[in-house]
Amino acid sequence: MTTMKEVAKEAGVSIITVSRVLNSPELVKPVTRKKVEEVMGKLNFQTNQAAKALVNNQTRVIHLFIPQNISMNNPFAMHFISGISDVLSSRYYSFLVRREWDFPYKCDGIIGMGISTNEEELIKEKFNVPFVLFGHTQLDEFEWVEVDNFQGAYDMTDYLISLGHKEIGFILINENRRFAFDRLNGYKKALVDHGIPVNPDLIQYAANEENDGYIKSLELLSRKNISALFCTSDELALGAIRAARILGKKIPQDISIAGFDGLGYENLTDPKITTMHQPVYEAAKTLANVLVDRIENPHTNRVTKMISPIIRVNQSVSMNQLA
Template sequence: MANMKDVAQAAGVSLITVSRVINSPEIVSEGTRLKVEKAMEELDFMPNFAAKALAQNNTRTIYLYVPKNIGISDPFIMHLISGVAEELSNANYLFLVKRDLEFNHRCDGVIVMGLDLSEENVFTSKIKVPFVLFGKNELDIDCVDVDNEAGAVKMTDNIIASGHRRIGFIMRNTSQRYALERLQGYKKSLEKHSIPFDESLVRYAENSEQEGYANAYDLLVKEKPTAIFCCVDLLAIGAFRAAEKLKLKIPGDVSVAGFDGLIFDLIPKVPLTTVRQPVYETGRALARRLLQRLKNPGLPFEKKYLEPELKWRESVGRHRE
């Protein structure tokens, strides 16, 4: 059976270099890393991560906490998990999805998502290992998030630039920060353009197509906005159906926009203008930051916000007087 010394000899590198390729591949040049990996494959050499973990008193396992009220099949979660898995697998870590706050088995660290404002302090007191949070917060902890407020400002700015001033907003009925930040971005853009905020143009909905339909229908009948900006794309799909029911053309009679850009924006006949969240990239950034924290517990805490991308399509048009 081949050992590290055999690999070093076959690759023409030092034993230390082989160790670095196994334990910290990111600090090894690509050419050297590929040469060592090729030698490992040819010699059928398998690093003994279990023995290493036992010697270092770690598990090489990361928990990903996803609350029970968020479905694992949700496109957002699937994209996030893909990013987390990519980064952790590159570092030879396993991960387990946890649906509760009880940590009965050992792990090296935790990636936390889906907390509402009331849960943040409770959760942080329960975790005894390094962790990183998906979402903004005021606590002294590592966090990564999409800049939801900036995305909503960008969308509302562009809707206003298309001549709309009576813009409805369908808000998710939740206390999670991302939704509140999107509403705040909508308000901030209105203020920037000297358009008074009108509470009658806002509706609060659960996250479903049916709720988007009911609230958009009510908004269109009672308030007659020229454009509707939905907090999430799924609500916008319902708004499309409400416009069709009322025989309103999109974007001729009413413009519709969403936020997420994961899969629902591709469903309507008229392509949906939306704000695309870099969810896969966020998953990678969460895992990367946790791995950095595990290697260097004394690092200063970091708050990283990824910029979302405006996807301007045919569902928003110029307002006709």
């Protein structure tokens, strides 16, 4: 195995310079740094990450918080963990999944998802390591990456309206989280922009489960003559499709049903669900890179980033046949 001493000799620099290239590259002149890095590549030099972490008082462990209400076998969680894992492994970090905030072990940073609005202040007070959120926040202390839920809900509602739908039911995930508020506000704004009154009677709140989507959709479809139903998750949309069939409604001829996620559930029924795909894997990769960059370069500018979701048109939505 190539040593730092051998790299230093080949590059014509001191061992201290090689160490700075590894641990504090900003202190080394670009020309010198490039020369040392080229020699490292030539000699296939590999750093001892454990020793480096010990010297820098680091654990090289990231804590990944996923709340209890999100199942680990949910496609959302699996896409999220995959993105985190791919980046952290490539940058020589490991991670530990946490389900509660009182976990006692040390870490170099935290990635949080599914944070409720009343938990944000708690997080600010409790942790003194870099922290990035999947989900936007008004707290300036945190960096965040978010799928633009407002725009996604707006665009899906706008798409339904473009197909002649005006009576559009809405099944909202019943959680005290910003993404849910954003999706509701996006739906409302699209209606208002098209001169369609917001009717509270067309809005139902449901736990993010297929069966609750079924129950709430059954209630709504039984008492309201709507031509389209927008569910804020594909799991809810699966329940809505079951409810529509129980009532003898054909999809999409009698009722158009749209979802939100595009992470796999949309393919579990015939017709496939037209959905708003949120790129969770890509967002998770961005989150992991933002956190590691913050750990390794604490003085970089704060990062906040919105990622646009994309409509995936399938067969569960069509022109309003009743218009």
